[in-house]
Amino acid sequence: MVVGGGPVGSTVAAHASGLQTMVVEEHDAIGSPVQCTGIIHPRVVKMAEAEETVINTITGLKLYFPGGRVLEVPSDEVKAKIIDRRRFDEICSQRAQDAGADILTGHSFKGFVRAGDKVKIKLEGPQGERFVITPLIVGADGYKSGVARDAGMGAFKEIVRGIQVDLDVELEDQVKAEVFIGEKVAPGFFAWVLPCGEYTRVGLCISQGHGTPNEYLNALLKRRGLENAKRRELVSGAIPIGPLKRTIADNIMVVGDAAGHVKPLSGGGLYTGMKAAQLAAQTAMDAVEKGDFSEHSLAPYEEHWRADIGKELERGVLIRKAYVGMSDENLDELGKLLDREDAKKVLSTGDIDYPSKLVRPMLRTLPSLLKFSPQIIRSLIRREQGR
Ligand SMILES: Cc1cc2nc3c(=O)[nH]c(=O)nc-3n(C[C@H](O)[C@H](O)[C@H](O)COP(=O)(O)OP(=O)(O)OC[C@H]3O[C@@H](n4cnc5c(N)ncnc54)[C@H](O)[C@@H]3O)c2cc1C
Structure with missing residues (x-):
């Protein structure tokens, strides 16, 4: 059963x-x-033979750092599908x-x-x-x-809580996923704005001990100028880590x-x-x-x-540990380091199902990244090498 x-x-x-x-x-x-949210790699659409559920195709990323820097990472490949x-x-x-x-x-x-x-x-x-x-x-x-x-x-280990709303707004850029990071926008996780054709999906998750996801959603909608948009479906839930x-x-x-x-x-x-x-x-x-x-x-x-x-789950737990340990200042410093063509090129090769595979090529391009969490990063590399 x-x-x-x-x-x-x-x-x-x-x-x-x-x-x-x-x-x-x-x-x-x-x-x-x-x-x-329904954002998955095309391989998952194939696994379920669920092509008819696809609402939109994502090829790039717009990453918003706390201090205002926006990193645009386009790609020639399909990175994800948004599904019903x-x-x-x-x-x-x-x-x-x-x-x-x-x-x-x-x-x-x-x-x-x-x-x-x-x-x-x-x-x-x-x-x-x-x-x-x-x-x-x-x-x-x-x-x-x-x-x-x-x-x-x-x-x-942990449970994060999320909230999401679909809005009657059509975004101009229909191929990039917007991701927002930082203590004020989504502490311990991240927020997203996704183009879904004639509507837009906005949501976020937060770690425990930071208030309610709803407060952050309202702030994000305001920041993104979407607070007056007509709301469709509201979704909330929790994710085990x-x-x-x-x-x-x-x-x-x-x-x-x-x-x-x-x-x-x-x-x-x-x-x-x-x-x-x-x-x-x-x-x-x-x-x-x-x-x-x-x-x-x-x-x-x-x-x-x-x-x-x-x-990949084990490595994800480690990378998450490094991520939640970063202050907004650290994240802005990271954004500054990543804001160059070779680093963005490496980022554009990322696979949403295997994010840890970016660690080594990223470190080869930007060895100074090691300073953010030397112990965790070394431990990740050791695991990847099977030591
Ligand atoms: C806000 C949010 C956004 C997300 N976005 C994404 C995303 O973009 N991409 C992605 O891959 N994942 C995403 N996830 C995670 C994804 O939704 C889950 O990983 C996925 O649903 C797991 O599938 P499941 O079948 O294990 O569990 P569920 O989908 O939770 O299914 C469990 C089922 O069990 C039933 N059930 C529970 N208790 C009982 C009981 N006692 N008796 C009988 N039935 C019971 C429930 O009703 C439910 O239908 C998101 C999660 C949240 C909360």
Whole structure:
């Protein structure tokens, strides 16, 4: 059984071909409410076969530093696609159904007890309580995961909170993502303004202990001259930072936001979660074949995601540590250093799913960057070299 009918739970079910899978989703409709900006690398659109969800294509970046410097980083490559996240989730769910999964909406997972070598799950729906016995639960139930909590899998390093609004305004530049950094605009994270054709998506996330995201959103809208624009959809949500130390137990795997499979620098979790979902599905199929759902039998899932996306997540945690340690003065100093053609050229090669790959070429171009966080940067390089 998969708990959570988001893109990650649906991807597990879509890849667990031949298994009798049920996806339980607490909301009545798949894909609602949306809690996402929907900016993803084209490879993720391909993974989900969701070309029809694309709203816009991004090729460049405009980076706003606290002191007012704006770094424009154009590129000849497609860097990201902005998608309709609701439709994206529906397509992922349809793929799960095409693979034979049953989707049970309007039902919440309320806990489990062990029943021999299986687990007995309590669900709550419109008709009241219901119990299901299953050999395997895949918890893809988001950052507040009840499955991870009940299995005692620990807590995230940190949770950041976000808010976003779509505005009835058409930006002149339709190919660049605007990103704003600094204590006053989005402490501990960043803010974004994205062109989506005839409307514009504006949002931000902040670390805990800095007030409410809404205050910062209002300030950003004012700064960007958008405070009087007509509002469409308002979205809010939270993002877990840093993967859980343990994502398996007897009869249980957790995946996606539930496991902290989210890039710590950008908060993007679709690529990492869906990759981990494919690995979880493979381990589930192997466990069914062996008839063994013990933690030991599920260990390949944990080993494989750590060897794959886990490395980038670890590096992301380190880079984030360096980033949040920087004052606005440090960020402005960084902006000044980066404001030259060779550095911008390196930046333009960045991949949103693998931001840590920029560290080495950036240091080769600007060795003085080391001064911002020498220990962290050296540790990153050692990890990349496998030491
Ligand atoms: C403001 C914001 C902007 C973001 N922008 C991006 C972005 O641009 N790009 C990107 O890649 N990522 C982005 N993310 C992150 C992305 O939304 C998540 O990483 C992604 O949704 C993870 O998918 P998931 O299936 O693991 O979890 P979710 O999408 O959270 O799905 C979990 C599902 O489980 C269900 N559920 C929860 N509890 C239960 C229960 N007890 N019983 C039954 N069902 C339950 C929920 O209803 C939900 O449908 C953003 C997040 C936020 C908050």
